[in-house]
Amino acid sequence: MSFRSRVAGAAGLALSLVLGTSALAQDAKAPIKVGVLSDMSGPFADQAGTGSVAAAQLAVEDFAKEAGELKVEVVSADHQNKPDIGLATARRWLDQDGVSTIVDLPNSAVALAVSNLMRERHRVALASSALTSDLTGKACAPTTVQWVSDTWAQGSATARAVAGRGLKSWYFVTVDYALGHALERDATVALKAAGGTVKGSSKHPLNAGDFASPLLAAQGSGAQVLALADTGADMINAVKQAAEFGVMPEMRLAALFVQLSDVHALGLKAAQGLQLATAFYWDRTDGTRAFAKRFAERMNGRMPTENHAGVYSSTLAYLRAVRDTGTIEGEKVVAAMREKPIADPLFGTVTVRQDGRAVHDVFLYEVKNPADSKGPYDYYKLLDTVPGDQAFRPMAEGGCALVK
Numbered sequence: 390m391s392f393r394s395r396v397a398g399a400a401g402l403a404l405s406l407v408l409g410t411s412a413l414a415q416d417a418k419a420p421i422k423v424g425v426l427s428d429m430s431g432p433f434a435d436q437a438g439t440g441s442v443a444a445a446q447l448a449v450e451d452f453a454k455e456a457g458e459l460k461v462e463v464v465s466a467d468h469q470n471k472p473d474i475g476l477a478t479a480r481r482w483l484d485q486d487g488v489s490t491i492v493d494l495p496n497s498a499v500a501l502a503v504s505n506l507m508r509e510r511h512r513v514a515l516a517s518s519a520l521t522s523d524l525t526g527k528a529c530a531p532t533t534v535q536w537v538s539d540t541w542a543q544g545s546a547t548a549r550a551v552a553g554r555g556l557k558s559w560y561f562v563t564v565d566y567a568l569g570h571a572l573e574r575d576a577t578v579a580l581k582a583a584g585g586t587v588k589g590s591s592k593h594p595l596n597a598g599d600f601a602s603p604l605l606a607a608q609g610s611g612a613q614v615l616a617l618a619d620t621g622a623d624m625i626n627a628v629k630q631a632a633e634f635g636v637m638p639e640m641r642l643a644a645l646f647v648q649l650s651d652v653h654a655l656g657l658k659a660a661q662g663l664q665l666a667t668a669f670y671w672d673r674t675d676g677t678r679a680f681a682k683r684f685a686e687r688m689n690g691r692m693p694t695e696n697h698a699g700v701y702s703s704t705l706a707y708l709r710a711v712r713d714t715g716t717i718e719g720e721k722v723v724a725a726m727r728e729k730p731i732a733d734p735l736f737g738t739v740t741v742r743q744d745g746r747a748v749h750d751v752f753l754y755e756v757k758n759p760a761d762s763k764g765p766y767d768y769y770k771l772l773d774t775v776p777g778d779q780a781f782r783p784m785a786e787g788g789c790a791l792v793k
Contacts, residue, residue, distance in 0.1 A: 420460040421711060423449065423704055424488040426475060426503065427518070429467035432596050432622035433495040435650035437518050437696045441465075441493045443687045444697040447680070448704035456712055464488065468499050470595060475499035476506060483510050489717040490515060490707055493700050497521035497567035504533045513719045515707055517699030520620075520646060521571040522782060525746040529789035532719030534707075534726060536747045537699035537736075538668050540568070541782040543646045544576030544618075546666035546775055549583055550753055551614060551643045557585035559643070560612035562603045562627060564619035565592040572618035572645045575782075588612040597623055600630045608636055620646040625654050632659060648694040652756055652768050660768075661758040668751050668780075669695035669735055670769050676734035692766040698735045703747070706731050706739075740777070744789040751780035 425445050427437045442465045449461045464486065468475035475496070482488035483506075491507065492515040494500040500519030507514040508530040516524050517536040520543065524535045559580060563569040569592070577587055588610040591603030604627070607615050615636055617624050624644055631637060644651075647665040671681035671692045680701065684693045693701075710725040711717055723745070731739040736749040754769035762768060784792045 419487060420462045421490075421708065421717065422462045422464055422482075422486065422488040423707075424479070424482045424486075424491045425463060425465040425493050425700065426468050426478060426491050426499070427465065427493045428470055428495050429465075431470045433470070433518075433620070433696075435654065436621055436648045436694050437493055437495040437700075440684070440688055440691065440693060440697045441518065441700045443684060444693065444700040445492060445704050446687075447683055448701045448708070452705055452708045456708070459708075459712060461708065468494075468496065470496045470499065472496075472498045472502040476502045479503045479506050483512065489513075489711070490704075492517055492704055492707075493696070494519045495696060497523075497571065500524060501528055501567060504528065504530050507719060508532050511719045512717065513707060513722050515700075515703040517703045518696040521567050522575060522787070523567070523571060525742075525744040525782075526787035526789055529744045529787070529791055531745075531791060532723055533745045534703060534723060534741055534747055535745055536703040536739075537695050538646075538666075538751065539746070539781070540571035540645075541575040542668075542751055542780050543666055544572050544574075545579035545782075546751060546753060546780065547643055547645050547664070548576045548579035548585070550664055550666075550773075551641070552580055552583035552585045556613045556641050556643075557583065558588055558612045559585060559614040559616045560588045560607040560610045560640075561590040561616045561618050562600065562607060563590055563592050564595055564597075564623055566595055568620070568646075569618045573616075576616065576618065576645055593619070593623070595623065598626065600627045601634070604631055604634050604636055607640065608634070613641060614643050615640045617642070617644045620644075620648070621651065625651055628655060628659060648696065649692060649766065649768065650694050653766065657757060657759040657762055657768065660756045663756040664753065664772070665756070666751055666753055666775070667695050668749060669693075669698040670752065670754065671766065672769070673752070673771075680735055690765075702733050702735050702739070706733070738777075742784055743792050744784050744787055745791075746781055746784075748777040748781055750777050751775045 490513040495518040522539040522541040753773040
């Protein structure tokens with residue numbers, strides 16, 4: 390049986406590592422349970438999905454080498470990109486299955502719902518794959534950490550880079566739910582700050598198949614840039630159909646959230662020249678390459694996305710904080726994660742702010758042309774590094790009630 394078939398939709402998948410007598414005030418037989426709540430079958434399955442389960446397992450294995458005496462399990466489930474299903478799964482995990490933390494959470498609407506539940510239950514939500522900046526803004530919680538990126542970081546980095554090349558009139562094609570709304574909102578703020586204008590916007594449903602109407606509207610707008618405020622399968626389909634409609638090169642393409650799996654699906658011929666912001670690329674350092682090698686061995690040669698890296702790093706940081714505090718109480722664990730900088734092998738130095746934002750460097754890359762690529766997954770050329778203190782929205786501007 391393949392790894393994928395074992396984990397797809399598997400709420401009961403468990404990886405148990407017995408690390409001895411617990412430092413927690415709990416039954417020694419009761420494990421810390423890490424719940425990977427992901428998209429196993431929809432538009433974000435390649436970005437997260439079974440790869441996120443593998444990443445969590447790697448984190449648990451690495452924690453076992455240093456943990457002392459704790460017992461940890463990984464369980465997983467498919468939220469199907471439906472907040473009600475995600476919330477029902479999270480409640481069952483907390484009420485019946487003893488899950489200690491929930492990680493991954495691709496799909497911003499699901500993440501917002503689960504984050505609120507975890508605050509009520511005093512457990513930690515590791516929103517490593519959720520992008521809406523509202524998680525560290527108006528919807529912030531003392532029990533939530535947003536690890537990888539967010540719509541402010543993605544939108545502002547891309548808008549500044551593209552507008553800096555003189556391309557200042559944009560038309561947005563936006564997925565019609567929390568992620569798309571936040572991406573368009575945050576990119577628009579950065580674009581206008583750079584002297585740009587928005588010529589218009591079209592919305593499409595999640596997992597759309599037909600982009601003809603929004604693409605025709607974009608072509609007729611007179612904008613220089615077609616800005617895609619979506620990701621995963623939607624972004625891939627929009628790029629392919631834009632090429633079919635002849636949108637480029639009359640308009641330049643700006644995809645506001647692109648991951649390695651998306652570029653792999655598009656192919657370098659279609660994706661070459663695309664500029665993107667990301668906090669993780671597998672071939673950046675010795676540490677990222679070592680992680681990628683282990684990940685690929687479990688995932689049939691696939692390289693990890695930034696979502697997969699975020700699951701690994703946030704899970705490991707959480708487990709260390711639980712060990713150090715002797716509790717799974719969310720407020721205390723997150724407070725411990727904030728106490729000092731975290732030396733992370735994938736993201737470098739990470740600090741967790743009062744609003745729950747994990748701060749680290751973000752990188753601007755350009756997708757290579759086919760002639761420059763040395764092989765599969767050799768896709769990115771580094772253009773610039775955005776320091777963490779510039780990459781993310783200042784706390785004072787987010788509207789988080791926790792910030793004093």
